[in-house]
Amino acid sequence: xTEDKAKATVTxxxxxxxxxxxxNWCSYAGADLAGTSRIQYPANVKVIRVMCSxxxxxxxxxxxxxxxxxxxxxxxxxxxDCHYMHGNYYARRRFTLMRxxxxxxxxxxxxxxxxxxxxxxxxxxxxxxxxxxEGVKSVGPMDQFKRRQLNW
Amino acid sequence: MAEKILIKERLGDALGELSKFRLLAPxxxxxxxxxKQIDDPAEAYLDYLNSTVPPxxxxxxxxxxxxxxxxxxxxLEEKDPSEGETVIWGLRPCDARAMAIVEKLFNWDYEDPxxxxxxxxxxxxxxxxSSIPSxxxxxxxxxxxxxxxxxxxxLLTDLGDKYLVEVVSDKGAKVAxxxxxxxxxxxxxxxxxxxxxxxxxxxxxxxxxxxxxLQEKLLNLWENPLWKxxxxxxxxxxxxxxxxxxxxxxxxxxxxxxxxxxxxRMWDSCMFCEYTLHGSGHNPRPTRRERTRNRINHKYSYxxxxxxxxxxxxxxxxxxxxxxxxDILDILQQVVEA
Amino acid sequence: MVEQLIDTxxxxxxxxxxxxxxxxxxxxxxxxxxxxxxxxPAFVEEVSEVGELEFTPxxxxxxxxxxxxxxxxxxxxxxxxxTRKVAVMVKGCDSRALLQQMVELAYKRDDVIILGxxxxxxxxxxxxxxxxxxxxxxxxxxxxxDNFTFSADGKTETVPAAEVIADKCxxxxxxxxxxxxxxxxxxxxxxxxxxxxxxxxxxKRGSDEKWAYWEEKFSRxxxxxxxxxxxxxxxxxxCVLDRLSPxxxxxxxxxxxxxxxxxxxxYHLAGRCIQCGECQRVCPMDIPIMEMNRKFxxxxxxxxxxxxxxxxxxxxxxxxFSVDDKxxxxx
Numbered sequence: 041x042t043e044d045k046a047k048a049t050v051t052x053x054x055x056x057x058x059x060x061x062x063x064n065w066c067s068y069a070g071a072d073l074a075g076t077s078r079i080q081y082p083a084n085v086k087v088i089r090v091m092c093s094x095x096x097x098x099x100x101x102x103x104x105x106x107x108x109x110x111x112x113x114x115x116x117x118x119x120x121d122c123h124y125m126h127g128n129y130y131a132r133r134r135f136t137l138m139r140x141x142x143x144x145x146x147x148x149x150x151x152x153x154x155x156x157x158x159x160x161x162x163x164x165x166x167x168x169x170x171x172x173x174e175g176v177k178s179v180g181p182m183d184q185f186k187r188r189q190l191n192w
Numbered sequence: 193m194a195e196k197i198l199i200k201e202r203l204g205d206a207l208g209e210l211s212k213f214r215l216l217a218p219x220x221x222x223x224x225x226x227x228k229q230i231d232d233p234a235e236a237y238l239d240y241l242n243s244t245v246p247p248x249x250x251x252x253x254x255x256x257x258x259x260x261x262x263x264x265x266x267x268l269e270e271k272d273p274s275e276g277e278t279v280i281w282g283l284r285p286c287d288a289r290a291m292a293i294v295e296k297l298f299n300w301d302y303e304d305p306x307x308x309x310x311x312x313x314x315x316x317x318x319x320x321x322s323s324i325p326s327x328x329x330x331x332x333x334x335x336x337x338x339x340x341x342x343x344x345x346x347l348l349t350d351l352g353d354k355y356l357v358e359v360v361s362d363k364g365a366k367v368a369x370x371x372x373x374x375x376x377x378x379x380x381x382x383x384x385x386x387x388x389x390x391x392x393x394x395x396x397x398x399x400x401x402x403x404x405x406l407q408e409k410l411l412n413l414w415e416n417p418l419w420k421x422x423x424x425x426x427x428x429x430x431x432x433x434x435x436x437x438x439x440x441x442x443x444x445x446x447x448x449x450x451x452x453x454x455x456x457r458m459w460d461s462c463m464f465c466e467y468t469l470h471g472s473g474h475n476p477r478p479t480r481r482e483r484t485r486n487r488i489n490h491k492y493s494y495x496x497x498x499x500x501x502x503x504x505x506x507x508x509x510x511x512x513x514x515x516x517x518x519d520i521l522d523i524l525q526q527v528v529e530a
Numbered sequence: 531m532v533e534q535l536i537d538t539x540x541x542x543x544x545x546x547x548x549x550x551x552x553x554x555x556x557x558x559x560x561x562x563x564x565x566x567x568x569x570x571p572a573f574v575e576e577v578s579e580v581g582e583l584e585f586t587p588x589x590x591x592x593x594x595x596x597x598x599x600x601x602x603x604x605x606x607x608x609x610x611x612x613t614r615k616v617a618v619m620v621k622g623c624d625s626r627a628l629l630q631q632m633v634e635l636a637y638k639r640d641d642v643i644i645l646g647x648x649x650x651x652x653x654x655x656x657x658x659x660x661x662x663x664x665x666x667x668x669x670x671x672x673x674x675x676d677n678f679t680f681s682a683d684g685k686t687e688t689v690p691a692a693e694v695i696a697d698k699c700x701x702x703x704x705x706x707x708x709x710x711x712x713x714x715x716x717x718x719x720x721x722x723x724x725x726x727x728x729x730x731x732x733x734k735r736g737s738d739e740k741w742a743y744w745e746e747k748f749s750r751x752x753x754x755x756x757x758x759x760x761x762x763x764x765x766x767x768x769c770v771l772d773r774l775s776p777x778x779x780x781x782x783x784x785x786x787x788x789x790x791x792x793x794x795x796x797y798h799l800a801g802r803c804i805q806c807g808e809c810q811r812v813c814p815m816d817i818p819i820m821e822m823n824r825k826f827x828x829x830x831x832x833x834x835x836x837x838x839x840x841x842x843x844x845x846x847x848x849x850x851f852s853v854d855d856k857x858x859x860x861x
Contacts, residue, residue, distance in 0.1 A: 098797055099770070099778055099794055099797075102790055102793050102794065103778065103790070106786055106790055119853065119857075120853070126851065129851035129852075129853065129855065130848065130849075130851055132851065132855055132857055132860070133834070133847070133848055133851055133855055134848060136829075136833060136855070136856055136857070136859070137797070137800050137801075137826065137829055137830070137833075138797060139859055140825075140829050141793070141796065141797065141800075141822070141825060141826065141829075142793075143733075143737075144732065144733060144740065144822075144825050145740060145741065145744050145789070145793070146737045146738065146739070146740030146741025146742070146743070146744055146745075147737070147741070148737045149859070153859070153860075153861060154859065154860045154861070155860060155861035156860060156861075167861075168861045171861060172861075179737075184741050184745070184789070185785060185786045185789035185790065186786060187786045187787075188784070188785075188786065
């Protein structure tokens, strides 16, 4: 454990940086609904809208962690509800493998989550974000293979 | 300066004395031997044939920052290439000779401040190949010797329970001075023993190649069918070039992160498919045939025609580590016979 | 009693028949290497070159790589590519690479002639080099019972197989090729299996410990891309690593980019790696690459009951799904 991480865990003032890839049709609308319904959720998420969870390349996850994300969330339509019929099924396979592999390398499983959030689930979105943020807080800042940029 | 003796039991003390320099020595992790900065003399692993990655990496790092820039700021922040006074302990004579050869290029039409600065502040303490060299070593064919001192500042010869210490340059004298409390004068018998080992080591080298006339001959074999044959198995990986002590090609790339970035240079390999790729999509070396030919020609023809030395020191890393047993001596033999 | 399986005369006779055929342009096999106990790939285009072909337990290379790594430079006007068949010698593990390549439609079954070699294990060149550092060779390796016999420079020595056999062979599930036109020897029955003990052991450790393990390995990587280039499944026209826009991972060598490289390499082989172990064999920096590939292999088998490179009619793992796929980590 690096000093950084130890410090942050102890003082608990660590506010994680979380990148969320949301599908256009369900999860993005769900997050939008949470917003319009004035549901409060942690402000740690940076949302990136994609057309489908199936569009999310597993390398996006790796790259986000490299570029300074402490956690990554991929969210799409519930199984069976995909706007493109099967996109989320493909995504599910990819991310199951990716998550297990990252865990195998020593990246805490809390850092990479997935969820199914529909357009009507504004309150579920809040719960998902709370759980993700709490999980990432418990493991501290990402310090495994983050770019330690411009190391002279 | 006369030859000295360093008792092996005092090796730890000697390395301790040198810790006022940035001290690098061979270390072992798994089956890989690498030159690393050592804090504890016990980390040094001197019972080795040769390091997996040549110590060229110390003066010519695989990735190095040249300068840093920031959006909105017209001034660049240049990086000081200095790493401080450095001693590389226990490198092989072939790798030291490689540095002397490559230095000619970095000191040629443009004086490379990064390479030259670190070369200048680095003292090379060599370890002669007194046990029988590896089966593929061929330094004697390309102008080197298992006990050669070209490029070195100090040469150590393992005499069983002690090292014979031979100071070759002024820089070497500085290191010897730092160790003066540990060194004793060498006896005539020690020098004789070292001379005997040297002859034996030379005899122990079993593979040879005649390099006379290769420089011109290679150019005349441009379209010879042998290139297709010798490159047929090539996978296009960078093992032969990255692990070569004389290969020195680099690429320069900008790396930008938000509003700041750096320009860095990093090793490149002529065996990679994008090495000579033009922006237009045209590649003057479109296949591994041309790339293999270039690797051999560069070492045995272009470089000697400019600088007088063959850019190969016979360390045999490329032979030992090639995934598909492409053997530079086998290729040269075919060139000689062609 | 396991014996030397391949009769060299028979191999040469078959090779001669194959390369004499009008519709065959190339036969890829093995020939003697240049030192020690090395064997190297042979590219036979003429009947006269058949004499150098040989198969011994030192034939470690997976020749399936050469079916997909050929280069296609622009052709001079008026010429066309030679599209005749290629014949290739494959061991059990290598044959699975052919199957997987066909699953991915890299080429058609009819484009290749497969000379299958039932195999009872090959040597690990690194272990052999260490055992015989002074063997000038080129020497001979034979399998006799539970031993390998090494002869070079007029000396012969017998070594227990367990000491020098390649690690992958101690986990081999398919010693006999799964696809072939001609089998060069009688079938070999499965003699080993993968228990994944080491993988499971690493899985059980804590995150910090796991990362410490991999950080040390990845930091050694010099990014020679030997593991990518030797891989029979890595044959994209333009590799994601070579692209500059977007540049997924930078050329600079540090722990971040090296880790990104190893993640992408391993992930691209999820459900595709056929366990030939070539990546780890060629790695000059001794990085346990197969421990990553086997992790995926294990997961894929556990989660999806899928084994790549065993059935040419199968679809690629990540291009299919089942509605009942595991999703226990999804919120």
